Amino acid sequence: MPPENPQDPAPTGVQTIAVDRDENGMRLDRWFRKRFPGLGHGRLEKLLRTGQVRLDGGRVKASARVATGQIVRVPPLGGDPAAGAPPRVAPQPKPVSDRDAEELRARVLYRDDEVLAIDKPAGLAVQGGSGTARHLDGMLDALTFGAAERPRLVHRLDKDTSGVLLLARSADSARHLTALFRSRDTLKVYWAIVVGVPKIAAGRIAMAVAKLPGPAGERMVADDDEGKRAVTDYMVLDKALKKAAWLAMAPRTGRTHQLRVHCASALGTPILGDGKYGGAEAFLGGGSFARQIHLHARALRVPRPAGRPLEVTAPAPPHFRTAMAFLGFEESVAGEPFTAFLALDG
Numbered sequence: 001m002p003p004e005n006p007q008d009p010a011p012t013g014v015q016t017i018a019v020d021r022d023e024n025g026m027r028l029d030r031w032f033r034k035r036f037p038g039l040g041h042g043r044l045e046k047l048l049r050t051g052q053v054r055l056d057g058g059r060v061k062a063s064a065r066v067a068t069g070q071i072v073r074v075p076p077l078g079g080d081p082a083a084g085a086p087p088r089v090a091p092q093p094k095p096v097s098d099r100d101a102e103e104l105r106a107r108v109l110y111r112d113d114e115v116l117a118i119d120k121p122a123g124l125a126v127q128g129g130s131g132t133a134r135h136l137d138g139m140l141d142a143l144t145f146g147a148a149e150r151p152r153l154v155h156r157l158d159k160d161t162s163g164v165l166l167l168a169r170s171a172d173s174a175r176h177l178t179a180l181f182r183s184r185d186t187l188k189v190y191w192a193i194v195v196g197v198p199k200i201a202a203g204r205i206a207m208a209v210a211k212l213p214g215p216a217g218e219r220m221v222a223d224d225d226e227g228k229r230a231v232t233d234y235m236v237l238d239k240a241l242k243k244a245a246w247l248a249m250a251p252r253t254g255r256t257h258q259l260r261v262h263c264a265s266a267l268g269t270p271i272l273g274d275g276k277y278g279g280a281e282a283f284l285g286g287g288s289f290a291r292q293i294h295l296h297a298r299a300l301r302v303p304r305p306a307g308r309p310l311e312v313t314a315p316a317p318p319h320f321r322t323a324m325a326f327l328g329f330e331e332s333v334a335g336e337p338f339t340a341f342l343a344l345d346g
Helices: 028-035 041-049 098-105 136-143 171-183 258-266 275-282 318-327 339-345
Strands: 015-018 071-074 108-111 115-120 162-168 187-195 202-206 209-212 219-222 231-240 244-251 295-302 310-313
Touching: 028 041, 028 071, 098 136, 108 310, 115 136, 115 295, 115 310, 136 162, 162 171, 162 310, 187 258, 187 275, 187 318, 187 339, 219 258, 231 258, 231 339, 244 258, 244 318, 244 339, 258 275
Parallel strands: 162 295
Antiparallel strands: 015 071, 108 115, 115 162, 187 244, 187 295, 202 231, 209 219, 231 244, 295 310
16 A cells, blocks of 8 residues: 655655555554565554654554544554564455355344444354455455445454344444444443353442453453453343353443353353353353354444434344253243343442
8 A cells, every 4th residue: 555645755764644445444563464464463552651653643552543634643564573564555355255145144133324233143253364265354345335435343242152243334333333333322231151150149240351362362261460451241031040140231331251151150050052161161061063163243232323212132143042942041031131230330
């Protein structure tokens, strides 16, 4: 991608690049992955710490969100061996197959001029990464429905989590929704089947989590000293003796793998199928349980500028319903997803 001003003198090799409309709301580290795929994350972090990368002239972190028209200062990259492979043009996404497009459109839960809600299947990554060629972000052209702009991601779900995912249908909508998610004015309700039964049937978990790198990939751990604040409200909807429980959870913060860590470490009841955080204790015998994580983004409530909030729910996926049936959990027990958690806000 050429610099914003191609007439800038070349000796320093510094580029100043304006953020495009379709990049509005994107994290800065993801912006760099798109524009400069050869730049490693560690090298980017160093450039940010030393102030060589700047956003509108100011120092920022990798997690900062960029906005249309902002200027990113990019120092010379290709000549530094620490940067790894020299920057290259990001590959264009492959055309969406007819089958993927049809399946994705069938998963639309809600659509208007500003937003689009889909029921993301478990196993589909939201964004690409190392070794992830098939992902939702690469299929969004299938969801334009005649609009002039491609839908934009404004929040994420883990690859193994199913359920409600909201998309913005314009740059203005993306800016508004990104601000809502950042301010926590939205309400997200998840369902989980856990192994064991929490000792307290309902409550609030306040357990900080920190990122721990490792040879098998990063994982989050409970860490009140070095971790970031993480808060989850939960309630037991039903239980199968002492064997398993069905929970509704509302994360009040948005840390990576927050619900998985809170279930395993705070409640002592790992999510069924979550071997990463629960080990062997996350699996049940005696039933035909899928070896998948039983975590589902059941419902999402988003304020609207005028009128009633948007409320969207997604049906539980097949592997989740199979486990519910085996354990004797009736979906009617759950009731309306938002009322109890909204009462806590009042």
